[in-house]
Amino acid sequence: MKREIYKKLLDWKNSRDRKPLILKGARQTGKTYSLKEFGQKEFRQVHYINFQKDKTACDIFTGNLSPRKILEAMQFYLETTIEKTRDIIFFDEIQDCPRALTSLKYFCEDMRELAVVSAGSLLGVTQTVEPFPVGQVY
Secondary structure, three states, rough: OOOHHHHHHHHHHHHHOOOOOEEEOOOOOHHHHHHHHHHHHOOOOOEEEEOOOOOHHHHOOOOOOOOHHHHHHHHHHHHOOOOOOOEEEEEEHHHHHHHOOOOOOOHHHHHOOOOEEEEEEEOOOOOOOOEEEEEEEE
């Protein structure tokens, strides 16, 4: 299925000033599908982590948030090799791992050659336990 978003993702990929991409929106609207399809067609390999399904993946982000250290830990965790200029990393349901979300800043500063995308349906929403209300984070 061709989507309008595919062209925007291509523009992002080819941008001279590419930064990590955050795709947010309502649940079940095709965010994951669109990013996976794009990654499979446009990159050598997609390295995918879903933080909602795999809670232990957050351990990659404990301690040092240096992109080099995160990349080393990811390669070990996923049992693969990540090529910075040919592969894409996809963090799905990133809101379930706040330190992964924070790490995007450092990928932007220190490793722009690596394509990093993320998706989340609950980004910007605070999930708390009573007595605190659930609401937008500003």
